[in-house]
Amino acid sequence: MSYKRTRGYIGFLIPGVLAFLIIVIVPFAANIGISFTKWRGVGTPEWIGIDNYERAFDDTTFWASFQNNLQLVVAMTVIPTVLGLLLAVFLYDNITHHFGPRVASFFRAGFYIPQIMPMVVAAIVWRWIYQPDWGILNWMLNSVGLDQFSHNWLGQQDTALRAIMGMMIWFQLGYPLVIFMSALQRVDPQLYEAASIDGATWMQKVTRITVPLIRPEIYVVILTTAIHAMKTFAPVYSMTKGGPGKATVVASYFSYKNFFERPNVGYGATIATLLTGVIILLSVVFISVQTRQERLESQ
Amino acid sequence: MAEHTLVITPHKTPRSTNITKYFSLLLLTVLLIVVLFPLVVITLNSFKTEEEYFRNGPLSMPSTLSLDNVRAVWDRLDYTTKLKNSFMISLATALAGVTLSLLNAFALGIGRIKGRAFFLVFFVMAITLPHEMLAYPLYYMFKEVGLYDSRWSIVVIFAVLHSAFGTYLLASVFTAFPVELLEAAVIDGCNKLQLLVRIVIPINWPSLSVLFVFFFIWTWNEFFLPLIFLISNANQTVPLAVAMFQGQRGAAATFQSTAALLGTLPCLIFFIIFQRTLAKGIIAGSIK
CATH class of the missing domain: 1.10.3720.10 (MetI-like)
Incomplete structure (x- = not known):
């Protein structure tokens, strides 16, 4: 027993913890502090208690931003997870089976390509597609005689958020696909064959065999992408600046505007704090549901 | 009777699975083309003049492989x-x-x-x-x-x-x-x-x-x-x-597609170089 694990190691933690204190802990606490003040970023902040929070609850823009964030969860989590799952099973089951794993990985890499871009660049690509005067979407609609459907996609209330969502689905699809395909390697192909012999349809195999077996990965994808959707900033900033009206405003962009454009730093800090609260709550609820589910299954 | 069925089935199954097999490959290829379409058109239009863009539309192949846009946008960026x-x-x-x-x-x-x-x-x-x-x-x-x-x-x-x-x-x-x-x-x-x-x-x-x-x-x-x-x-x-980057009056369409292409290219190169490492990383990341 000459080797003592716990002695002499604490020193290695000092740089990491100090850096964390300065870059994360202090700003985190400061932001909560600022949220209880009225402050324009210069001069002394004025303590106003929970006024900013009360204001947020009465602010229609605040509610619109969180509602839009929820819609973005549909675009980044719900649709890509479902599509990614179906596509992963299809690639793993049908394509690998008939054409071999190289063809399947070729498709997987292809669908993953949008994910490698910075999201803001993906947004710029789609802004180019949606451009009302010379954009390719309207151009294609006009050239097949569907002029009546051509539209100022990002410039109008009814389509702006949908247009951003379309970009996000495109951007996000590859992520669940790659994770689910690696998870599927755990699934015994004989299970599928046995199910087919018993007369199960393709869809039944997905819901009864695949989903229960790769449930841990499904949880991870849902949680990480939902958090990602709540933090959305770059597409809104570069495609619509939150407009028209409040049509595409999201929490992150709303706080940015209050921090740096109004400036109304106290209120910006309040929105950021509430957003953080929502994300922490989301993670805690989700992880406890997952743990309970796992415990039920292991019984 | 039973013997008869046994003889017929092996003939029937391969043909029907063959059709499904190639149909599913076709379907998947179409879907992949749809996904890659935005990046393809961005690339196509980065090599056209603005005049050509409006004359032939965004889907035509560039008539010459002109690097003028790339040079101009490279400088402006x-x-x-x-x-x-x-x-x-x-x-x-x-x-x-x-x-x-x-x-x-x-x-x-x-x-x-x-x-x-x-x-x-x-x-x-x-x-x-x-x-x-x-x-x-x-x-x-x-x-x-x-x-x-x-x-x-x-x-x-x-x-x-x-x-x-x-x-x-x-x-x-x-x-x-x-x-x-x-x-x-x-x-x-x-x-x-x-x-x-x-x-x-x-x-x-x-x-x-x-x-x-x-x-x-x-x-x-x-x-x-x-x-x-x-x-x-x-x-x-x-x-x-x-x-x-905001394009330039009179060259907005092609300049903006070129800027988008220049934003995408480095990442595409990283992806090609680090593909294996990244695949490991995504899966490691998913364990968190």
């Missing part, structure tokens, strides 16, 4: 500077981030110091933290110490923020490190630093390089904090420059 900025920032961040993660994980995973669980929870919480929560106080602090609008500000911030994930990942990798190896090294008279440099680092080189590639690409793709911290043109990164 000051792309060489932006590439250099992005590269240096991402490189320095990845190096510093991996170093911090390594030191933390050495204490937590190999050293198993007291309060280990507490520290780990602390780092995990930081992984999900939205940057909006830290943005304004950081902006204020960095302004006070004169590091605002400096590329170093981004390096320092992201090295620390990324180290949260790095610490978590490496600590769990190190927990499985064989104790016999550590004991043998200590008996041979290794001190802690030698243990880290001579044994832990070489053996975990693959995990460290995955982490390095991940940090590099994450930093390259960041937008929100660089937008706040890098305001002068000379300090901006590629994604920032592309987002700020």
